[in-house]
Amino acid sequence: MNTFRSFAEFYPYYLSEHRNPVCRALHYTGSTLVIAVLVYALFTQQWLWLWLLPLIGYGFAWVGHFVFEHNKPATFRYPFYSLAADWVMLKDFLTGQLKHKLPAN
Numbered sequence: 001m002n003t004f005r006s007f008a009e010f011y012p013y014y015l016s017e018h019r020n021p022v023c024r025a026l027h028y029t030g031s032t033l034v035i036a037v038l039v040y041a042l043f044t045q046q047w048l049w050l051w052l053l054p055l056i057g058y059g060f061a062w063v064g065h066f067v068f069e070h071n072k073p074a075t076f077r078y079p080f081y082s083l084a085a086d087w088v089m090l091k092d093f094l095t096g097q098l099k100h101k102l103p104a105n
Helices: 007-016 021-044 047-069 079-094
Strands: none
Touching: 007 079, 021 047, 021 079
């Protein structure tokens, strides 16, 4: 079992578990929908929508791992680092930095 002393140590490992572009796309879809549902719930004050956040966020990601990546999500072993890494990976994708950070196949 890997032990990471910092997020900086964890993030390269996280990216190595997300080599498949379909898996990453499913993560981005889930994260974007999480933001959309959160904004909707905040503006409409329909708080019942908030129960969907973990289902949407993790649901898309886990399909990506089990169907396309064929590995277990890092969330199972590193829940806090993994949650943060989801958002950093989305930011890196949107800013064009991800292709330089992904490990070579």
